[in-house]
Amino acid sequence: MIRALLVDDEEHALRILRILLERVGEVEIVGEANNGFDALEKLKRLRPDVVFSDIEMPGMNGVELAERIGNENLDIQVVFVTAYDRYAISAFERDAVDYLLKPLEMDRLVKTVQRVKKEAAKNAGRDEIAAAAAVADERKAADESPLLRVRILGGISACNSRQERMKWRTGKERELFAYLTFRKGERIHRDVIVDALWPEEHYQKSKVYLHTCVSFLRKDLKQLGFEGALLYEGEKYHIKEEVIETDYELFLSRVQELKAAPATTPEALESVLALYKGQLFKDEDYAWAEEDILKIEQVAGELRMELAALYEKSREYMKMTDVVFKHLSVSPYDEEAYRLMMRAQFASGKHEEVFRIYHVLLERLGELGIEPSAMTVELYNEIRQKKERA
Structure with a gap:
């Protein structure tokens, strides 16, 4: 049984793919996503064997998602599912295990699943060797220092x-x-x-x-x-x-080390942020922890914004977008984050995304009964004028 994550911005397309894969059998659908950012977050947590992804999606498209999977060495196969055959060369350049055209054909899908299974079996063999070594290390550590x-x-x-x-x-x-x-x-x-x-x-x-x-x-x-x-x-x-x-004290200690360092690098920030797995006491209603929950989230938010600024400086706009998107998922009213996202999308040539993001910001601020700052309006007008002159 292979584990699959399905990615498409159209619910109808997701439903069809789900039904067909269930008919094929031998596939456990562990999750679904409607965009590349959401998919990237879920696949790190769910660890599927394969991602079936549409290509044309807003924000991060399927090809960019495949690049991120490859760049981060996640050892996850990618199958592109799209209505356009013009992406075929681009798909295989990014080591996609297969490429399916819509409307999907059952026979073709069966062959794809078999191909994915064969590749997953190879990966499993390598993983077993690594796992055996890890178990030996864990047993040795357990004997040396009992720790909760x-x-x-x-x-x-x-x-x-x-x-x-x-x-x-x-x-x-x-x-x-x-x-x-x-x-x-x-x-x-x-x-x-x-x-x-x-x-x-x-x-x-x-x-x-x-x-x-x-x-x-x-x-x-x-x-x-x-x-x-x-x-x-x-x-x-x-x-x-x-x-x-505790992971909490480890995170805070690494933050202090980061602040004491003479210079901050993207790699150092990424390493510290990787320790922040989510909200303190997530899904629990602990009134005694409310103040600390806000404090630690603010610390993580400041690190994300600092990392995004460094990515902007080095013109790594895809990484910049990824970090800001994650930040906005927990801080949806952070106006500075929207400005960073607008600049990243404009620098990437995604002008329509800039306008969409700006209107999302207007809606969010409208919920609070406030207007965007002069700085944000000025940035929006500047980008709009540049687009009109282009």
Whole structure:
């Protein structure tokens, strides 16, 4: 069974491709996307064997998507699906495994799936060798230093050096673990925890809930090899610092190193941003963390904008667009980001995209009841005049 991501800006075309692939069999459709930017984000997370992509799409087209896949060594096959045969040469120049013309024919699609399967089998052989070496390294590391690795950026998870994951019994137990982990190094009074996690409950009830969660958490930590890691001294709780490593503190420490460096490079920024997997405690409703969630997102946003500016300086407009697009997905009202996007699209010769982006900005600002700044209007008029003179 091969894993496939489908990419097309037309829902009707996606539906047809999905139906035909389901008839072919041997294909698990792990996701769908309507543009290249969305596809790039999903394929990094979903890791499909193959991407079936339309070519003509707004923003990042299919050919540009294939280039990004190749440039980033993602080891994912690409099959182009399009109504135009004029792209055939361009497709195979970018190492596409196949090229399908619309309307799709069942026999042709079956051959494509077989070709993809054959190539995926070759890749799997190489991956097994690499995986065996990685397992050996992990076992060696597990013997040397037991450590609970905690992820709180982009969600919450925890695993030991043997990759055994923590399984919480209740949502409140998970929240208690998140709270103590986030405040690693602090000894937190029982009443402070109660107020943070059960603000609306009666005090005596809250204490019972806390003791229940503590009991669950101690058992689950013991299950992973961390018996005695959760301590209670002088009515204060804490988890031993030396047994926990969080992605949050790693990200912040790398940010500090970046700020201390005499010069910043795109590679250094990319490396640090790769550690930021998403919003702090994503998909959780933790009122006690609201301020910190905004602070850390602001830090990541500033790094993205700095990276986009460096890409603009080096005229790497595709990378610049990618970074700004990601930034706008979490900060849709950032006017400076829209200006960067407009400049990137204009420099890439995509003049109509400039006008579309400007009108999207007007809609966003309209939701807030404000007008664009003079700087933005001036940039828009300047670009429009250049286009008219061209």
